[in-house]
Amino acid sequence: MGFWKRVLVNALIFLALAGFFPHLIYVSSIWMALGASLVLGVLNALIKPVLLILSLPITILTLGLFSVVINAIMLQLTAWFVGSGFAFSGFGASILTAVIISLVNAIVSDRFARD
Structure with missing residues (x-):
């Protein structure tokens, strides 16, 4: 799935979860969801690979489950960069959102791969 499709899907997920x-999650507008999704995409491209390499030992030790925590950290960073129009109630909300985003992206990516 392409970058812009993933940005759009993530924005829709943010809006759905906020509804x-x-x-758990606050999104002030559709534009804020699109902006947060774009920021998340950029952070995933630039910062996430570094975090994955640095956390490789603990990720191996936890059989990959630590990657959910890394995704939640990326969501917290996104909320910090975007500002007050996009926020989580806590780190647990970020983890739940990371799990839901991962599941929905896997389903949507599988659907686009079949077409």
């Missing part, structure tokens, strides 16, 4: 779980 279903308003106590």
